Amino acid sequence: MEVSSSAPGGDPRAAAPVAITDLTVAYRDKPVLWDIDLTIPEGRLAAIIGPNGAGKSTLIKSVLGLLPIAAGNITFYGQSYAAQRRLVGYVPQRGSVDWDFPTDALDVVMMGRYGRLGWLRRPGRQDREIALECLRQVGMVDYAGRQISQLSGGQQQRVFLARALAQDAQIYFMDEPFAGVDATTERAIVALLAELRKAGKTVVVVHHDLETAPDYFDWCVLLNVRLIAAGPMSEVFNLDNLQRTYGGRMAFLSEHLAPGATP
Amino acid sequence: MIGLLYDLFFDYTLRNIALGSAILGLVGGVLGSFAVLRRQSLLGDALSHAALPGICLAYMLTGTRTSLVLLIGAGITGWLGTLLILMIVRETRIAEDAALGIVLSVFFGIGIMLLTFIQQSNDANQAGLDKYLFGQAATLVQDQVVTMAVLGSIALGFVFALFKEFKLLSFDPDFAGTLGFPTRRLNILLTSLTVVAVMIGLQTVGVVLMAAMLIAPAAAARQWTNRLSRMLVLAALFGMLAGVSGALISVSQARLPTGPMVILSASMIVIFSLLFAPARGIVWDTLRRRRDRGRLQAPPITPHGGQSASAERGSS
Numbered sequence: 119m120e121v122s123s124s125a126p127g128g129d130p131r132a133a134a135p136v137a138i139t140d141l142t143v144a145y146r147d148k149p150v151l152w153d154i155d156l157t158i159p160e161g162r163l164a165a166i167i168g169p170n171g172a173g174k175s176t177l178i179k180s181v182l183g184l185l186p187i188a189a190g191n192i193t194f195y196g197q198s199y200a201a202q203r204r205l206v207g208y209v210p211q212r213g214s215v216d217w218d219f220p221t222d223a224l225d226v227v228m229m230g231r232y233g234r235l236g237w238l239r240r241p242g243r244q245d246r247e248i249a250l251e252c253l254r255q256v257g258m259v260d261y262a263g264r265q266i267s268q269l270s271g272g273q274q275q276r277v278f279l280a281r282a283l284a285q286d287a288q289i290y291f292m293d294e295p296f297a298g299v300d301a302t303t304e305r306a307i308v309a310l311l312a313e314l315r316k317a318g319k320t321v322v323v324v325h326h327d328l329e330t331a332p333d334y335f336d337w338c339v340l341l342n343v344r345l346i347a348a349g350p351m352s353e354v355f356n357l358d359n360l361q362r363t364y365g366g367r368m369a370f371l372s373e374h375l376a377p378g379a380t381p
Numbered sequence: 382m383i384g385l386l387y388d389l390f391f392d393y394t395l396r397n398i399a400l401g402s403a404i405l406g407l408v409g410g411v412l413g414s415f416a417v418l419r420r421q422s423l424l425g426d427a428l429s430h431a432a433l434p435g436i437c438l439a440y441m442l443t444g445t446r447t448s449l450v451l452l453i454g455a456g457i458t459g460w461l462g463t464l465l466i467l468m469i470v471r472e473t474r475i476a477e478d479a480a481l482g483i484v485l486s487v488f489f490g491i492g493i494m495l496l497t498f499i500q501q502s503n504d505a506n507q508a509g510l511d512k513y514l515f516g517q518a519a520t521l522v523q524d525q526v527v528t529m530a531v532l533g534s535i536a537l538g539f540v541f542a543l544f545k546e547f548k549l550l551s552f553d554p555d556f557a558g559t560l561g562f563p564t565r566r567l568n569i570l571l572t573s574l575t576v577v578a579v580m581i582g583l584q585t586v587g588v589v590l591m592a593a594m595l596i597a598p599a600a601a602a603r604q605w606t607n608r609l610s611r612m613l614v615l616a617a618l619f620g621m622l623a624g625v626s627g628a629l630i631s632v633s634q635a636r637l638p639t640g641p642m643v644i645l646s647a648s649m650i651v652i653f654s655l656l657f658a659p660a661r662g663i664v665w666d667t668l669r670r671r672r673d674r675g676r677l678q679a680p681p682i683t684p685h686g687g688q689s690a691s692a693e694r695g696s697s
Contacts, residue, residue, distance in 0.1 A: 179555070182558075182559045183558065183559070184555055184558050184559065200561070203559070203560070203561050206559070208555075208556060208559045210553065210555050210556060214553070214555060215552060215553045216418075216420075216552070219418060219551070219552045219609075220418070220603065220606060220607050220608055220609045220611075220612050221548075221552065221607070221608065221609055222607065222608070225608075226552075229549055229552070229553070229556065232545060232546075232549055232557075232560055232562075233559075233560035233561060235545075237543075237546070238542060238543070240544075240545060241545070265607040281556075
């Protein structure tokens with residue numbers, strides 16, 4: 119009964135790449151995310167924006183089933199994550215792994231194929247071709263055989279992006295891909311986002327830099343434990359909403375965003 | 382020397398000691414590699430110490446000194462100790478190093494208490510239970526070596542079959558989780574295989590020294606390669622080399638204890654690797670740094686012009 123009532127033909131949530139309903143996540147007795155209702159429409163480049171501790175990474179991780187949720191429901195094209203796993207790609211924060219691990223860039227990208235391979239099967243020649251192509255897309259094919267600790271921070275980030283590309287997904291979640299990268303990598307990521315958009319993919323990115331957000335993304339999610347606002351960048355990304363998201367830290371913001379406004 | 386090699390294959394006692402130590406080195410090296418890469422080296426130490434009460438309890442319950450029974454007892458408490466550590470880290474605010482220390486000392490303390498209790502009970506059959514503290518390879522018999530080989534084959538079989546899964550789990554467990562791999566169960570499986578490696582080592586090197594057989598071959602192997610598969614093979618070879626050479630030294634030199642000799646051999650391999658491995662060795666690294674210091678010169682101030690002259694001056 120639950121199933122038939124929750125998935126009528128005209129429900130826009132059922133068709134959306136990502137639909138989050140009443141999501142609450144807590145660390146012990148402290149809520150990290152409170153009652154989030156959020157739908158990301160198809161083909162959008164969405165930025166999740168909010169101050170430190172707003173729960174941005176937590177949102178991505180709980181949506182991907184990496185953290186237990188206290189309450190709520192999350193669907194991908196109307197179905198659970200377990201059922202739609204193959205449609206979802208993930209770029210974790212660069213700092214979440216040990217880059218001195220004994221492996222090279224190509225091997226890391228091949229890990230993106232493991233979900234499709236399933237248990238026991240080893241990656242084959244075709245997976246290798248795909249991984250090389252993904253490295254090419256992020257401008258890293260010349261570094262395929264390089265030990266990953268010998269790559270710069272930006273190059274490591276691009277290896278992670280290539281790994282997500284190798285997942286060949288419809289929806290991508292990226293946790294701060296722009297954090298601490300060089301200008302070359304930043305340009306490469308922007309170009310990649312544009313390509314993903316052209317290919318009709320949906321991309322959700324945790325983003326820190328308010329200055330570049332309106333240029334790089336067309337959908338905006340403002341988060342501070344609660345969902346403050348979500349919608350098209352042009353409608354949602356304004357001083358009023360940012361003030362509600364960042365609270366007291368607005369003196370800094372108004373300098374950056376509204377040079378004409380009186381401080 | 383030739384005689385020693387001849388004995389290695391044809392002398393019953395020496396063959397058992399060498400084979401037992403080699404199997405330990407092989408399995409310890411492979412599973413220790415994962416432990417070292419996952420920064421869980423001390424987990425091996427905690428779980429080998431936690432094996433001691435299991436040996437004593439198994440003896441007290443069954444009254445036999447059959448090695449398989451005692452090893453199973455060791456495996457059970459070692460495994461319980463490990464689960465306890467993982468649980469403490471997950472459910473409390475106690476950090477992993479503290480949890481390791483707590484479990485290691487509590488379990489080892491209980492083990493020593495039980496061991497003393499058994500030794501004071503005047504049971505004629507109890508003699509030699511304390512050999513599990515530091516190992517006593519000289520008493521290995523063929524059946525025990527066969528048991529070790531079977532246990533080792535099972536552990537290595539799992540690693541071979543699940544190599545790709547264990548690699549992903551060790552490098553990026555979150556990503557493995559999003560791909561649908563049950564990371565918690567894989568984690569428990571990999572740790573359980575480490576318990577098997579510890580079971581293999583108890584008779585040879587004992588609970589106190591066992592952690593070194595997990596850490597040393599892996600740490601040495603990491604110095605020589607940047608590929609996980611090669612690291613596993615190298616760690617296995619280093620472990621076997623340490624095992625066999627330790628056994629040979631102990632037999633040829635007026636019966637020095639085998640366990641400590643195996644550990645010392647492994648330590649020599651580690652020291653050599655830390656110093657002389659091509660890319661990561663300290664010696665080459667220091668030489669490189671000294672050479673680079675000699676070549677150091679002022680960076681160009683303007684993007685073009687005027688620099689070539691000063692560069693030539695610097696190198697002449």
